[in-house]
Amino acid sequence: MTRQRKTLFDKIWDAHVVKSSEGHPDAVYIDRHFIHEVTSPQAFDGLRKRNVKVFNPSRTTATADHNVPTIDQHLPIKEALSRHQVETLRKNCKDFGVELYDLGHPYQGIVHIIGPELGLTLPGMTIVCGDSHTSTHGAFGNIAFGIGTSEVEQVLATQCVLQYRPKTMLIDISGTLSKGVVAKDIILYIISKLSASGATGYFVEYAGDAIRNLSMEARMTICNMSIEMGARGGLIAPDETTFNYIKGRKFAPQGDTFDRMVEQWRQLKSDPDAEYDEVVRFDAGDIAPMITYGTNPGMGMKVTDRIPTLNELKDITEQPSFSKSLEYMGLQPGAAILGQAVDYVFIGSCTNARIEDLRLVASMVKGKKKASNVEVWVVPGSKQVEKQAREEGLDKIFEAAGFQLRQPGCSACLGMNEDKIPAGKYCISTSNRNFEGRQGPKSRTFLASPLSAAAAAITGKVTDVRELV
Template sequence: MSTLFDKLWNSHVVNRKEGYPDVLYIDRHFIHEVTSPQAFEGLRKRGIPVARPDRTTATADHNVPTKDQHLPIKEALSRFQVETLRKNCKEFGIELYDLLHPFQGIVHIIGPELGITQPGMTIVCGDSHTSTHGAFGAIAFGIGTSEVEQVLATQCILQNKPKQMRIEVNGKLGKGVLSKDIILYIISQISSSGGNGYFVEYAGSAITSLSMEARMTICNMSIEMGARGGLIAPDQTTFDYVKGRRFAPQGEEFEKAVAYWKTLKTDEGAVYDKVYTFDAADIEPMITYGTNPGMGIGITERIPTVEELKDHSEATSFKKSLEYMSLEPGSQLLGKQLDYVFIGSCTNARIEDLRLVADFVKGKRKADNVEVLIIPGSKQVEEQAIREGLDRVFTEAGFELRGPGCSACLGMNEDKVPAGKYCISTSNRNFEGRQGPGARTFLASPLSAAAAAITGRVTDVRELI
């Protein structure tokens, strides 16, 4: 009896020796401008070519500006990193989806939308949120720069097999509850370190009822509970999403692929190292209050007090977090005034997210006290949003729709939240300074962010639906 993870891992092991990491073959390697330069320099120094340039996909996303993308990048370091990526891809024969390329975008958004990401694969990237691709029934995880070099040189990676966790969410989701709320709820229950050493398989009726884009949000944030990655068994929803995409198998090849993909599921009776089960009815719209994604509460709940913490060893970091956020233990976030709303990132910048937001805000106008940024996850998402008229909806609501990129998710480009200002964000991390030095971040779903944009404060979206 094997789990889905066992089947995928074992089928990709090139060499195994007791007491050593497995040599794991990698089907697809994604690279970007931040974690690849030193890896290419290592190859250059050793006179080694890229083993499989045809299995490597490059794009510029982290440091790119989201305004005036047709102009040279103003910020010197960002410009240097993007130019270095261009030079390295040209030298080593790797196709690059550069700024203004029709396929450019956030690395974890372009893989699925182009059909590069497929069930049964092993996928790596020098970025922790590579776990996003696990939504397709793939083993996908982030790697460090030395490992990026290892994969470029050999198309393999040395990895110890992690333990396995199963997280089931069963039942029907309530009004206004999205996949982002599911994953924030799970992390709030098991903590930001509860998945350390594990690879997670998500299952249960609430998970299988989700769209592919919603499943990607779940898997994207697996890393935020400390897990190595997360995956969901492929099903008809998966096959329908992949079918017809640019780099997906076509015609008879697609039917053959689906026949194999249908075998990618956990055998009945297979054993996991740890299992959690949650009821979808217990999940309400979620929001974080602290400085890690595990510090989350239901939108109507209070921030806990020190005495109410599940783990009292966290009391010091809890107090430090609230001091940074300038919040009081035991208080509610409902009604808290905001300064910025950011809708974007590899967690929630797909066309489905933008449609949800546009549908909610149509005919409404943003509050005067907030600036609202909508950052599509890719050129394809941006162009589709324009084709569907979503750009007009956003403009009429007072929102600013910009070009694709990681943007204000990580404060590594020009889109930063000023010090001391509060931002409700659809991104994945709320660490100190994550969205800019001194910025204060509340994580929430696209619907909750849209509600906050209209009211100018933390709002229970269920009251406005």
Template sequence: MSQPKTLFDKIWDAHIVKQKEGHPDVFYIDRHFIHEVTSPQAFEGLRKRGVKVFNPARTTAVPDHNVPTIDQHLPIKEALSRHQVETLRKNTEEFGVTLYDLGHPYQGIVHIVGPELGLTLPGMTIVCGDSHTSTHGAFGTIAFGIGTSEVEQVLSTQCILQYRPKTMKIEINGKLGKGVVAKDIILYVISKISASGATGYFVEYAGDAIRNLSMEARMTICNMSIEMGARGGLIAPDQITFDYIKGRKFAPQGADYDKKVAEWKQLKTDEGAKYDEVLTFDAADIAPMITYGTNPGMGIKVTDRIPTAAELKDISEQTSFNKSLEYMGLEEGTQLLGKPVDYVFIGSCTNARIEDLRLVAEIVKGKKKAENVEVWVVPGSKQVEEQARKEGLDKIFEEAGFQLRQPGCSACLAMNEDKIPAGKYCISTSNRNFEGRQGPKSRTFLASPLSAAAAAITGKVTDVRSIV
């Protein structure tokens, strides 16, 4: 009888092309996504070597990091951004790769576009020169970010050299409380295990609290696996997954779809399979979360106070803890609740799907934003933008004084024109709160779309449970 396997091991083993003791596996990649920032040098490498793209049909390109989110029909103003987007156009045309350019109905953030088009399917291996490729793991895939030299490897061979990571299961059971959504779950987990707590592991999320989430919520969870040091994260596909995929543009159709679902139903961890590490959490303990520092592990329940240096589990963290608080202009032992904010950013590959925008609209309908706050709502794709307009969400945002912009990574990483000014506080639905991430000397609190909406209305850090 064969050894019971984890879901991760099943997918990994099915994609090994060549294996040799003491060496990385030659690992086959089903789907390769590229964008304008990490692909130029890879294409230049192909050009210098006189090599073609091995299988252009398995690579999909989209500009997202550098694109403006206002007036996308006009030439890009920032010279570097314009150059990168133009280079992507030139490279994809020369090498025969599909590009969903600005103005195309499928353009958007790469990790939102793949799933909504049905390009991301269970059992696949997926890579992109972007750390948040782990998002696609929500479908039961092995999906991870790669470097530029590896982008060139995949373009030229459709394979990559990889050592097999260890496996971790994070199980969350029980019922989520009022005002708690997927972003709170993952911020809670990272706050418990730290920003490096899953380093070297690939994480499988399990338990009924995970199984009861929608696909879009599962994508939020997997998206931030990288923020606890993991190589990636995945969730076993189920009926919720299959229903989401059905009828999407590039998904299998008709009898092919039924055949695929039968295959996908086998994608689960076997009874008795062993993980290298298992962690369990109780959903009832999770509350609306917010970060206070400069890495995603520095998070607290919104009603808690910032810890003191003396309370840290690891004394070696004290220096970086104090440096973080100094950068953020905060004091240890104090509460964030009631702290005034200047900007609210609702967007990014973590929280810019239609469900996220609906959550925000529910809170703000019939209300106005606080005068001291500027609010940007940046949909994750043209399809999300169109759907939001179709449902009248644009009117709700407009009446509340929010700016609904055009798709792109926007203020998540400020490689474009959407920057938070120095010293200003931003409640952000994105995934990283590093120093200067949203603009030089900007200060970021990570939170859920619900908490961001609450702050937009009140002008300060607010417990969303007090207004719903």
């Protein structure tokens, strides 16, 4: 479908279509392919069986993140499956000539954090990874989305991927954010309004002055969770904030080349009156500190609200899953969560493990002590974030508060490594998913912002952060 007035998504997609045939998926060229240890082994095995090389190794970047421990990374990995996954990644990258940022490397970290901080993620690109939260990179004004293992093999072999063109949605957030409200609250609010499937089939562009006023790291948090409302991905048009963030980074264009690229990047915006398939608008002033109460990210509410009752659900067909979810969480319809005791606080993941997130937490807890009933893990998203946190003295603030500052990795975002929340325990998490067992078998997860997580760490319970700010 050709539009007269194009969205930013349309412009980037059209520029990367290698072949298009009606009724079939487009063959889309991929500028940057990120891989990690979980979704790449079968793809490399497929290449071996067909005796195919990686088409362009220089456009593929690998790191170890999902299965890695966050303590004693210099020692062999204890869990046998995790150790095997990481060792397999090492062998595959060596055999196929792919750059790997392994444990101990100064650039190692969560795949969606190292790309932007190294200057590998740039406006106007197409970016894929065998990971659903690849949409994070869309904060820079590019098309970034997660792909399956068979598609990882496609990209390794051809530097292209077959994809049906998604529909487009504009989400406009305008107005002024209230005290204590940060980027994670914005995206949790949006998902609570649209539901966990409300953007299925769409690629979302986030716009409006509330979005435009966010830092790059905050924009990454917004785009990161696009998948949690079913969207294929999310993006934000680049601007001076974007260009200033990229400038001087390790693999970003330098000098005159950078200046020329910025002039090109300035053109990356939707046309006036561009045609979207769906437009949604929200008032930033209505957004409050948010928290989830169920087992999908759409089951969220303002921290001062009460859990809905069965009769308050918009769709009667949701009642069985709603009841099952609350039973799993040990919560009651119509009850408040404010004041609910928590056992663990996890600050990390590709959603909220950047240096700004750690600074936010440190600003909240400086001079305070964690509650005696809570264990707190702070897991930086990369070696560079860890290094910067230590250089700024954040590690001392965390240590004095009784928080554990660990080494980089996906950690307790998902139960795929040693950092698991025990069965039945409640965890306030800055990650992106609260599915049953996501953080460990029978663990219970409340999703919230870094500020809200820090407040819970200090009080030992779900707290309205506005009372402490």
